[in-house]
Amino acid sequence: MLTTRLPGRVEPYKLAARAEHLEGLMALDAFARLAEEVGQQHGDVEVWLDFSVDPQGRREIHGRLRARLQLPCRRCLHPMAQDVESQFLLGMVTSDALAAELPSTHEPVLVEDEQLNLLTVVEDELILSLPQVVYHDEADCAVSRDQLTSGEDAVASSEPAASPFDVLRHLKGKS
Secondary structure (H helix, E strand, O other): OOOOEOOOEEOHHHHHHOOOEEEEEEEHHHOHHHHHHHOOOOOEEEEEEEEEEOOOOOEEEEEEEEEEEEEEOOOOOOEEEEEEEEEEEEEEEOOHHHHHOOOOOOEEEEOEOOEEEHHHHHHHHHHHHOOOOOOOOOOOOOOOHHHHOOOOOOOOOOOOOOOOOHHHHHHHOOO
């Protein structure tokens, strides 16, 4: 189990030159954009980062993260625990032009003034790793199956549905 806190900023080029490995925790309540997306979170995200230089001279970060988030159920909107994991490969760049030159296997990460904001990198990866939809099991959800129908009864009416082209027929003078 990880117990070390990761710094908010690092010097990634130096870490890549020395092929450094960082692992540790970051507090989930430090991620404002994640909170806007899914609500305020508590606890930590576990992060593993390997900095390296590939044979073509590209500086890259192989990363992995794992967190247990409280995500809102799309039916009842009550939070439910959801494990989120991600593995990623980042290519360090100093401009958008260099980002376009990266192979498709790498996601670009912008390094400004020899500094990399790890909080932003980890938050981006967490947001990208969120599941699109989260539901409780029907038995555990506060919203029952009967409450999920909308509008009038879903029973089919005995009258045939009106054709959307009836209006055009009347405009053309045909009945």
